[in-house]
Amino acid sequence: MQCTRNVTDHIIWVGANDRRVNLFENLFPIPRGVSYNAYLIKDEKNTLMDTVDASASGQFIENVAYALNGESLDYLVVQHMEPDHCANIQRILELYPEAKVVGNAKTMQMIGQFFDVDLEDRKVVVKEGDTLELGSHTLHFVMAPMVHWPEVMVSYEDSEKILFSADAFGTFGALNGNLFNDDVDFEKDWIDDARRYFTNIVGKYGMQVQALLKKAAGLDIQMICSLHGPVWRSNLNYFIEKHDKWSKYEPEEQAVAIIYGSIYGNTEQAADALAVKLGAKGVKNIAVYDASKTDVSEMIAEIFRVSHLVIACPTYNGGIYPPIENLLAHMKALAVQNRTVAVMDNGTWAATAGKQIVKQLEEMKNMTVLDQKLSIKSTLKADQEEILDAFAQQIIDAM
Numbered sequence: 359m360q361c362t363r364n365v366t367d368h369i370i371w372v373g374a375n376d377r378r379v380n381l382f383e384n385l386f387p388i389p390r391g392v393s394y395n396a397y398l399i400k401d402e403k404n405t406l407m408d409t410v411d412a413s414a415s416g417q418f419i420e421n422v423a424y425a426l427n428g429e430s431l432d433y434l435v436v437q438h439m440e441p442d443h444c445a446n447i448q449r450i451l452e453l454y455p456e457a458k459v460v461g462n463a464k465t466m467q468m469i470g471q472f473f474d475v476d477l478e479d480r481k482v483v484v485k486e487g488d489t490l491e492l493g494s495h496t497l498h499f500v501m502a503p504m505v506h507w508p509e510v511m512v513s514y515e516d517s518e519k520i521l522f523s524a525d526a527f528g529t530f531g532a533l534n535g536n537l538f539n540d541d542v543d544f545e546k547d548w549i550d551d552a553r554r555y556f557t558n559i560v561g562k563y564g565m566q567v568q569a570l571l572k573k574a575a576g577l578d579i580q581m582i583c584s585l586h587g588p589v590w591r592s593n594l595n596y597f598i599e600k601h602d603k604w605s606k607y608e609p610e611e612q613a614v615a616i617i618y619g620s621i622y623g624n625t626e627q628a629a630d631a632l633a634v635k636l637g638a639k640g641v642k643n644i645a646v647y648d649a650s651k652t653d654v655s656e657m658i659a660e661i662f663r664v665s666h667l668v669i670a671c672p673t674y675n676g677g678i679y680p681p682i683e684n685l686l687a688h689m690k691a692l693a694v695q696n697r698t699v700a701v702m703d704n705g706t707w708a709a710t711a712g713k714q715i716v717k718q719l720e721e722m723k724n725m726t727v728l729d730q731k732l733s734i735k736s737t738l739k740a741d742q743e744e745i746l747d748a749f750a751q752q753i754i755d756a757m
């Protein structure tokens with residue numbers, strides 16, 4: 359059974375949802391699933407914008423055939439060669455022998471790496487600023503290298519003012535019959551997944567996202583069709599501003615997240631006592647996470663959201679407790695910067711985790727590590743309340 363929806367009179371969503379997959383990129387938990395979006399532009403030249411993941415091939419092929427309604431396919435535009443969008447290139451070329459592939463030089467090279475297809479007479483190579491006439495629709499190609507792979511490009515359709523944005527403006531989460539952002543409560547149900555998607559997938563490429571946002575600012579965009587998640591047709595600025603902040607590594611909120619590691623519960627107790635102190639001093643919406651049971655992608659998203667971070671960690675075999683060490687490695691890899699951090703460590707004979715955490719934070723860009731560290735010897739004692747109080751106060755003073 360076909361499962362398509364009209365985006366506009368001439369543009370049809372022909373993508374598919376996947377609620378079975380547990381880990382996106384075999385790495386990030388996606389309890390709400392994910393959508394692989396693809397769009398068919400119906401015109402004198404019928405044009406398919408990308409394909410979908412191998413897991414969704416059956417639905418996708420049926421959708422494309424239904425949307426074409428017996429007409430031929432003229433172009434397949436490949437904006438991104440990551441297999442969750444390109445897995446069906448060869449299949450589409452076999453099913454529609456008259457179709458030509460549109461992509462940039464890097465795209466063509468990658469198609470040759472992933473597939474055994476002869477593109478000699480079937481390729482249209484485009485570069486920055488090139489256009490493709492489809493009839494009443496015209497696509498303008500804008501290169502977006504490293505948003506999220508080097509060959510990524512986005513396409514602006516000027517008659518309907520639509521940006522086909524590749525992975526940009528995407529989010530985790532399957533589409534549940536509601537295709538458009540204003541059909542769902544995005545702020546309530548989607549924003550956390552959108553943040554987690556952006557920060558973990560393209561967080562490292564803030565500069566490249568900024569370059570794309572600058573190019574996009576010169577276009578009159580009425581709609582954004584991303585490769586994952588809802589189509590944006592209203593309140594675009596809300597989502598664009600979020601991406602602007604994330605890609606500049608600016609916090610969304612003046613807020614504190616406390617992330618602790620704890621083997622036996624003593625560091626956890628200290629983290630809780632600190633949270634209570636901050637709460638009693640008027641700090642709102644404090645977030646506390648156990649690094650052992652919170653997926654690192656969630657902690658990364660939270661670190662992008664908040665302005666202030668507390669890392670609390672036991673010493674483990676002379677080093678940093680592994681879940682926190684893993685978090686720091688992810689922070690570094692994703693270019694986390696511009697945050698204020700307070701560090702608390704714990705040790706029973708030689709607490710060295712704190713020093714090592716500070717060293718790692720100092721290797722990141724623009725991280726302010728607060729002067730007062732708190733080093734716990736096994737457990738925080740009642741007579742250390744003043745020290746904890748001062749530790750909490752320095753965070754508030756820095757806010």
Ligand SMILES: Cc1cc2nc3c(=O)[nH]c(=O)nc-3n(C[C@H](O)[C@H](O)[C@H](O)COP(=O)(O)O)c2cc1C
Nearest residue numbers: 620621622623624625673675676705706707708736
């Ligand atoms: C495997 C293991 C290795 C540890 N290595 C160190 C260490 O190198 N230095 C130290 O001072 N404490 C070390 N500890 C002790 C803990 O850091 C310490 O007991 C701390 O209070 C535990 O905090 P928690 O109750 O939050 O887990 C180690 C504990 C374990 C289980």
